[in-house]
Amino acid sequence: MQRGTERQTKQKQAIYEVLCSLDHPSATEVYERIRTQFPTISRGTVFRVLGGFAESGKIRKLQLADTDDRYDPTLASHYHARCRGCGRVIDVVSPQAEAVLRGVRVGGFTVDGAEVEFFGLCDDCKKTQEEA
Ligand SMILES: [Zn+2]
Ligand SMILES: [Zn+2]
Structure with missing residues (x-):
């Protein structure tokens, strides 16, 4: 035992x-x-x-x-971006995003948090695309 x-x-x-x-x-x-x-x-x-x-x-x-x-073992507040090319998930630590996504008032509702997923291309995939 x-x-x-x-x-x-x-x-x-x-x-x-x-x-x-x-x-x-x-x-x-x-x-x-x-x-x-x-x-x-x-x-x-x-x-x-x-x-x-x-x-x-x-x-x-x-x-x-x-x-x-x-x-994800990182507990500190951050968002995620997923690459359209390879599917890799990248941490987004962005005070700008934070400012937009918290403390916003929309139609009688105060936003105090968000689950956001950003999409785009990582540098590797961007390079491959530019070279192609
Ligand atoms: Zn990629
Ligand atoms: Zn993360």
Whole structure:
């Protein structure tokens, strides 16, 4: 019993580390990576651990349009931009966006937060497009 708990703690720690080493990965991406360390770990365990982290506020779960949920260990206020070319998710820390999206009054309603997803092209994809 004791042993099992210890292994679970190790796995949880490793899942968190993998999450931090990847860039806004989906649960599947975390699973594929963690399997190289823990070959017997199940997909269900990885999904459950990530879900638990998100529920307890240790990480953020991002529900983006037209893609699997992604996980983000950065809790500080920021928004996300998704590249139309490669699908990569980039952090947007923008005081301008913050100013627009918080404290705005629209028709008898005061906005105090927003889930925003920006779209565009990352520098790599922009370069590829310009060269093509
Ligand atoms: Zn791109
Ligand atoms: Zn992020």
